[in-house]
Amino acid sequence: MSPETLELVTDSLWPIVRGAVTGTIPLALVSFALGLVIALVVALMRLSKRRWLSAPARAYISVVRGTPLLVQLFVIFYGLPSIGLVIDPWPSAVVAFSVNVGGYAAEVIRAAILSVPKGQWEAAHMVGMPHAVALRRIILPQAARVSVPPLSNTFISLVKDTSLASLILVTELFREAQQIAAFSQEFMVLYLEAAAVYWVICLVLSAAQGRLEQRLDRYVAR
């Protein structure tokens, strides 16, 4: 590596990391948190015996999973203004990503709830718990354990997908790299550097997933 390239790498590292800290990471965290709330509601609707609750949930999941995230992002940021609804880049990204996470995570949460043995519902009802209390105190804590690995997948995918937000002018990790690359014409170096930063973030997340799984596994025979 030539001294000039090395200097470019070190000089560009700060703007890229700043993009990650002020753009990528908060965008992913906020979208994931909102997405989980949507997912829980949609999963419970989907599990309901009442068709007027389960049908909209099915439709939501189908649309979210059946259309590209980039298209969803463009509809919200470039499409909605034509019907008079203008949303800033950051909120647009949050809406698109949380709606998207909501669709995928809903199926994860639904499967996790179904994986809890029926006897747990019965024992909860036996001690007198109404449905909602049984769900909150007995079923969801057990479902949480099962859903950590697949939800971690969803979260890691989301972190990388936030790079799409660069296309609706959100200043984040990849957009910083793009701008420096365009200026310096060193595309290979900058894009590899961006990739490396994403990778480091995801390594940290994987480690956190391992810790969380260990914690939630404390009441399970190994």
Added chain:
Amino acid sequence: MSPADHDVLEPPGGHGPPGGTGEPVLVVEGLGKSFGDHTVLRSVDLRVRRGQVLAIIGPSGSGKTTALRCLNGLERPDAGRVLVGSDVAVDFSRGASRTQLAALRDSSAMVFQHYNLFPHKTVLENVLEGPVVVQRRPREEVTAEALELLGRVGLAEKRDVYPFELSGGQQQRVGIVRALALRPTLLLFDEPTSALDPELVGDVLGLIKELADEGWTMVIVTHELQFAREVAHEVAFIDGGTVVERGHPDQVLRDPREERTRQFVQRLLHPF
């Protein structure tokens, strides 16, 4: 152990007279239940007096477990009436309200075949869940009571242990303590020893017998005929969704009137 230690095991409403000659605590009339086209209960009638132990026996698929589950509202019967004590009366033929079902559920407590302890909660938390969270009784009071009950069944030192660290017999004893802590009018047992290793069955049956001797009113679905003879005041043989025969354990198990009962008892006593 002195009699004073038994205070927390006192059944609500006091001890029943020996042999269950008190007033009826559970009256079941014309209980019916179908799953789709499949009729599980045709018409089941049962009557249990305060302090009485009723053992329900019958072949698998006869509807005995379904009948028991109906008493706790885990299944919703299509027809029939269930009365518990003087306050709870549910007529399923007319459709039961949510409040009625809740009252029915509160009046009894069930011990499950597969224990169904909450795996993410410790032994003590399993026992406290109902009394503290649902019945909203003071935590300190219930904890003291729970620890005394756990001591009774020899599990006081396991209070902070998770269920997976316990043997089947220990888990089932926690299941029984969890049921007792709810202070039910009626204790329901669904084949409480069927999932246990043979050498662990004795402990659990011994505990159930102690509770019977203390005057708890109980309904026990079981395959242990010897146990039923020793503990129960009455045995009901259910087959094909109805009570085929009921009476004193010695009569039903030794000298059944009905041919179907005779065949069933013979098959259990002489499996091959």
